[in-house]
Amino acid sequence: SQQGEEDPQALSIQEGENATMNCSYKTSINNLQWYRQNSGRGLVHLILIRSNEREKHSGRLRVTLDTSKKSSSLLITASRAADTASYFCATDLNQGGKLIFGQGTELSVKP
């Protein structure tokens, strides 16, 4: 069964608006990561948050982690058309580097 589940599956917003994506998981984690994938390309690592952290920032990205609810959210502020991509959460269960990926949120930012 899928460890990470994301919602919404698709999100369409206007440039300048904020985008929020959510990820829920089922078992205890070592860390949770967010990746971005442009259409037909490989994934690019965005940010990692450890199980003992609650919030982390990187540029226009803000990630939160609530281990009691087994959930995380990714906020992209002041979105740009170039942010259009699929975003995946991935959980690290401390099993030798293996990650379990969610099904992703497809973000479309309209200019």
Next chain:
Amino acid sequence: DGGITQSPKYLFRKEGQNVTLSCEQNLNHDAMYWYRQDPGQGLRLIYYSQIVNDFQKGDIAEGYSVSREKKESFPLTVTSAQKNPTAFYLCASNPDGRDRETQYFGPGTRLLVL
């Protein structure tokens, strides 16, 4: 120019044919991974290797095989036993040390069945 390369970009397989997807990295990473991605889906782990001459099955290893004879290379063979091979295949690797949790991905190979 460091990174992970995958070839070919597109690959066509005939019925009953084995095909091999290439993954090479010059990042000196120890661990390498193969994932399968179906349309609109997340990534599923096929095989992974944490060291040369050793590899483990992932969640969907049936119909696939791998080898890890060199640190830089982790080829994936899609055998004729894989009845639904059409998908996007992604290779990734991990560095050692502090950043070992982060995975670095290649550009992918799209496999299509004729």
